[in-house]
Amino acid sequence: MKLLNSFCHLITFLSSITLAVELHAGVQLNENNFDSLTKHGLWFLEFYSPFCAGCKRFAPTWIELAQHMKDYEAEGLKMGQVDCIAQGDLCVQLGVSSYPTMKLYEDGKEKDSYTGEKSVEPIKKYLVEKLEGYRKPAGSESGHHPSHYGESHYGESYRTAPSPETYASDEPVPQAQPPPESEDPTLQPVPPTPTDTPLELPNPNGWVITLNADNWNQYTDPTITPHPIFIQYHTAWCKECRDLIPVWEETARLLKGEVNVGEIDCEAKWNKKFCKSQHVTNFPTFAIVQEGNRLGYTGRREAVEMAEYIRKAVATPGTHEISMRELEHAIQAKNIFFLFLHSSRTQVSILNAVQTVGKSLLGSAVILKSDHKDIYEQLGLSSYHPYLLVFKEYQSKPWAKLVLEEVSPKVEPNPLLRHHKLTMDLRHWIAVQSIPVLDELDQRNYFRVLNSGAKKLVVLACISGIVPSRDGINLERSNPRSVELKDEMKDWAIQWRKSQEARGVEDLSVDWVWVNSDVWADWLAHSYGVNLPRPTEDPRESSMIIIVDAKHHRYFDRQENGQDIEFKPSSVFQTLLAVEMGKLSGRLAGTVVSRMKWKIFHFKNAYGYLFAPHWLFFWAVLFGIIGFSYKSYRASHARGAISFSPISPQMSKAFSSAVGLGSPDIKSPGLGSVFGLASNVPCKAD
Numbered sequence: 273m274k275l276l277n278s279f280c281h282l283i284t285f286l287s288s289i290t291l292a293v294e295l296h297a298g299v300q301l302n303e304n305n306f307d308s309l310t311k312h313g314l315w316f317l318e319f320y321s322p323f324c325a326g327c328k329r330f331a332p333t334w335i336e337l338a339q340h341m342k343d344y345e346a347e348g349l350k351m352g353q354v355d356c357i358a359q360g361d362l363c364v365q366l367g368v369s370s371y372p373t374m375k376l377y378e379d380g381k382e383k384d385s386y387t388g389e390k391s392v393e394p395i396k397k398y399l400v401e402k403l404e405g406y407r408k409p410a411g412s413e414s415g416h417h418p419s420h421y422g423e424s425h426y427g428e429s430y431r432t433a434p435s436p437e438t439y440a441s442d443e444p445v446p447q448a449q450p451p452p453e454s455e456d457p458t459l460q461p462v463p464p465t466p467t468d469t470p471l472e473l474p475n476p477n478g479w480v481i482t483l484n485a486d487n488w489n490q491y492t493d494p495t496i497t498p499h500p501i502f503i504q505y506h507t508a509w510c511k512e513c514r515d516l517i518p519v520w521e522e523t524a525r526l527l528k529g530e531v532n533v534g535e536i537d538c539e540a541k542w543n544k545k546f547c548k549s550q551h552v553t554n555f556p557t558f559a560i561v562q563e564g565n566r567l568g569y570t571g572r573r574e575a576v577e578m579a580e581y582i583r584k585a586v587a588t589p590g591t592h593e594i595s596m597r598e599l600e601h602a603i604q605a606k607n608i609f610f611l612f613l614h615s616s617r618t619q620v621s622i623l624n625a626v627q628t629v630g631k632s633l634l635g636s637a638v639i640l641k642s643d644h645k646d647i648y649e650q651l652g653l654s655s656y657h658p659y660l661l662v663f664k665e666y667q668s669k670p671w672a673k674l675v676l677e678e679v680s681p682k683v684e685p686n687p688l689l690r691h692h693k694l695t696m697d698l699r700h701w702i703a704v705q706s707i708p709v710l711d712e713l714d715q716r717n718y719f720r721v722l723n724s725g726a727k728k729l730v731v732l733a734c735i736s737g738i739v740p741s742r743d744g745i746n747l748e749r750s751n752p753r754s755v756e757l758k759d760e761m762k763d764w765a766i767q768w769r770k771s772q773e774a775r776g777v778e779d780l781s782v783d784w785v786w787v788n789s790d791v792w793a794d795w796l797a798h799s800y801g802v803n804l805p806r807p808t809e810d811p812r813e814s815s816m817i818i819i820v821d822a823k824h825h826r827y828f829d830r831q832e833n834g835q836d837i838e839f840k841p842s843s844v845f846q847t848l849l850a851v852e853m854g855k856l857s858g859r860l861a862g863t864v865v866s867r868m869k870w871k872i873f874h875f876k877n878a879y880g881y882l883f884a885p886h887w888l889f890f891w892a893v894l895f896g897i898i899g900f901s902y903k904s905y906r907a908s909h910a911r912g913a914i915s916f917s918p919i920s921p922q923m924s925k926a927f928s929s930a931v932g933l934g935s936p937d938i939k940s941p942g943l944g945s946v947f948g949l950a951s952n953v954p955c956k957a958d
Contacts, residue, residue, distance in 0.1 A: 297338035298351035303362045306354070311380035313348040314406050316341075316399055321357050324371040325498065326530055326586060329473055330390055334372075337392050341399060349403050361598050364605070370584035376402055387580070390529055474499035478528030480521055483536040485546040491532055492561045500562035500586045501532035502569075502578070505547060507539040510555040522575035531560075531582050560585055563631065570716040594640045596647055602640060603668055608708055611670070612641035613648065614658040621687070622658055622676050625694045629702065637706050660698065665709040665766065669773075672781060674701050704728065704781070710762040713787040721785055722822045728781040729851060730820040731844060733761055734789040734796055736807040737814070754811040757839060758786050764841045768848065780852060789815065799861055800827050812839045819844075819851060826858035 301309060301317065309315070318334055320327040338351045356363035356371060366375075366382075374386040374395075384402070388394050475481075481491060483503065491501050504520055506513035524533035538547035538555065558569035560582055571581055594602065602609055612626045630639040648655045651670065657677075661670035676698075679690045704726045713721060713732070721730060735758055737751030745755065765784040772778070789796060789804050796802035800818055808814045817837045819828040830836060832850040837843055850856045 296353060297335040298353050301352050301354050302359050306362060307380065309350075309352070310377045313350055313379070314383075314403060315350045315352055315377040316386075317352045317354060317375050317377060319354045319356050319363055319366070319368045319371060319373040319375070321371040322355065325500075326583070327372045329529070330372050333390060333392055333395075337395055340392060340396055344399070344403060347403060348406065349399060357592070360592060360594060361601070364598065364601055370580075378406060387576075473529045474501075474532045475524065475528050475530065478525040479533075480524045481532060481534040483534045484540070485542050488536075488546070491534060492564075494563045498563075499532055500560060500582075501534050502527065502560050502582050503558065504535045505538050505550070505552045505555060505557040505559075506535060507537065507555050509539065513556045516556060516573060519573060519575050519578075523578050526575055526579040527582060531586060562586055565631070567633070592640055594642050596642075596644050596650075599640070599642065599647060603663055603666060606638065606663070607666070608662065608664045608706065609638040609640060610702060610705075611647075611661045611663065612639055612658070613651075613653065613661060614641065614643050615645075615648070615655045616643070617656060618658040618676075619678060621678050621691060622694070625678075625691060625698060626660070626676075628691075629695050629698045633702070637702055639702075660701065662702075662705040665762070667766070671709075671769065672705050672778075674698075700724070700726070707783050707785070709765045710758075710784045710786065713785045713792070717785075721783055722820065725823060726781070727779065727823055728783060729848065730783045730785060730822060731761075731765075731848070732818050732820050733758070733784075733786040733839075734792075734802055734804065734816045734818070735786050735811060736789045736804060737811045738788050738790075740788060740791060751807065751809070751811060753809070754807075754815075757811050757815070761786065764844060767841065768845060771845070777852070782848065800829070801859075802829075815839065817844060819847060820861070821851070821858065825861050827861045828856050828858040830856075832856060 298318075299309065310317075318330075320330075334353075341349060341351055354363060354366075354368075356368055372390075375382055376384045376386065376399075386395065386398060388398060481501070483491065490496055491499075502523070504513075504516070506516075520533070520535065527533055536543055536547065538544060538552060558578075560567050560569060562585075567585065569578070569581065571577060599611065614623065626639070626641070633639070645655060651661070653659055653673075657675050660674040660676055662672050664671040676694075678694055681687075681690070684690050684693070703720050704724050707717060707720060711717060711721075735754055737754035738758070739746040739749040747755065761784055765782075768782060772780075772782075787796070789802070790807065793804070796804075800820075802816055802818070804816060805814050816829070817839060819837070821827065828837075828847060828851055831843060831847050832855055837847050847856070851858070
């Protein structure tokens with residue numbers, strides 16, 4: 273069997289070498305020739321990644337489409353591709369966030385993005401319609417002249433491959449050649465299946481798959497299927513689930529040929545236990561599963577938005593190598609992202625762990641990576657260590673950093689367990705640090721903020737007067753002073769982080785979140801005893817700030833002087849400093865029941881080791897010895913109560929009293945009897 277598997281891998285590798293060129297069709301554009309080529313005519317471009325599974329599946333369709341559209345080149349329509357792994361800077365500038373992305377450019381300007389069905393006929397129809405709108409009547413001075421452009425602009429240079437010296441010029445890049453055999457085959461793009469073999473695509477009909485405990489692995493196990501699946505957990509009694517039936521069916525249609533879409537009825541007899549094992553308690557619940565990784569979806573429940581989110585999630589590569597220039601652009605463009613900084617000294621195991629974690633995030637977080645020495649020097653970091661950095665709120669300095677080190681083989685000899693521990697530590701750190709500088713507390717981030725188990729403090733602002741909307745905040749109906757108060761806190765968070773940097777405090781992170789006190793009033797009352805008055809014109813009078821130490825289940829609602837924490841940066845900073853220095857003890861959070869549960873949990877954490885298997889054996893032996901000793905003592909005591917004294921032939925006093933022999937005629941044994949002397953021989957006093 274091992275020989276057969278090796279032979280199959282060899283065949284796959286050889287086929288990848290011979291067929292890798294079939295991934296491309298059309299003009300290959302890059303940063304040097306993009307503007308000059310697209311400034312004239314109509315260009316339909318595919319932005320793709322050679323490592324994107326959706327791009328690989330779409331490749332045969334794109335190649336066939338390019339063949340069909342060759343007849344329209346003379347009319348001004350050109351087909352092109354941009355490899356966003358090789359041309360990452362260009363794709364960032366053009367706003368490409370997922371793969372494959374198809375855009376239409378007219379005379380150098382982006383005209384439209386294609387989001388329809390990814391098959392030849394619909395795309396061809398779309399392009400013909402756009403071309404009809406682009407063409408103008410002949411003789412019009414302002415009209416386009418595609419045929420003239422096609423002849424004069426390219427000439428013979430378009431028909432022949434340019435020399436290597438022209439790669440940096442405005443000439444099209446020739447199609448990629450097969451890689452040398454010495455290169456790692458895992459880094460090569462997987463070729464499309466040959467045309468004589470039926471291509472197995474996910475969701476071939478655009479229908480919803482009904483899942484159950486029996487066929488679950490068939491659609492989610494990465495060893496059985498490579499395709500991702502978008503799942504809805506629902507029940508028959510859930511009204512919202514029933515209302516979402518047409519939306520879910522439309523989502524499946526939009527993701528035809530790209531992502532499987534399934535549903536599972538958690539009320540069915542055989543699925544109840546299974547859904548419980550998946551920790552699903554609310555309905556409907558949505559999750560995307562790919563390569564064994566599961567990510568929940570909590571966005572808007574509209575077919576188009578769900579489909580776009582899933583496309584981005586399954587197409588986002590685990591990590592993306594960037595340059596110094598791209599890092600500067602990312603700092604200016606992204607509100608929050610992670611940077612994996614490595615060098616030639618970095619262990620392969622650490623590189624693999626970061627890549628694994630990046631893929632498991634399914635687009636929920638962005639991990640960029642770089643090995644540029646300039647970035648090390650600019651950030652003042654030693655190139656002897658790899659780092660994972662998080663950048664927030666367009667700040668040039670990282671918000672937090674993690675030095676990456678693998679567990680020593682002396683501590684854990686098993687390499688798989690070492691890899692598992694490192695990936696789990698990375699996931700936990702990313703989850704904790706993925707909260708923006710100021711975020712709204714909701715069901716989406718509740719567990720990351722207040723139940724992550726990390727050592728951190730949470731500044732929780734309970735703000736009234738803010739009216740929520742489907743897209744966030746209804747600014748028209750909300751109190752503008754409340755919105756202004758919320759926005760002020762972002763500056764406070766940045767100031768406090770700079771204060772920690774100046775004092776060298778790096779082991780205690782602080783999250784800043786706000787919560788709509790009108791919507792979360794019951795939760796605030798039960799968890800922290802917060803009972804706010806009705807909203808007033810001045811939100812400071814009907815709002816409150818508390819500091820939460822979620823790991824120790826405590827909260828702080830007063831300053832060191834005993835006064836309530838005020839909505840002022842000085843008041844919040846002084847309280848944070850007092851908590852940091854251990855000058856405030858705080859209060860235990862939660863209801864009476866939750867507090868009891870927490871105390872039990874705390875006791876188990878503190879003394880749970882005493883109930884480990886080897887300790888249980890110790891306790892069993894100890895109590896067995898104690899029980900046996902007590903039983904022996906009781907037995908010997910019982911035997912002694914009904915027998916004669918070992919040093920006297922007379923019955924003991926206890927027994928004579930028990931049987932009623934205490935009459936005056938019967939005398940108690942004298943002192944002489946006790947020492948074995950004749951009982952009627954009186955002892956002579958000394």
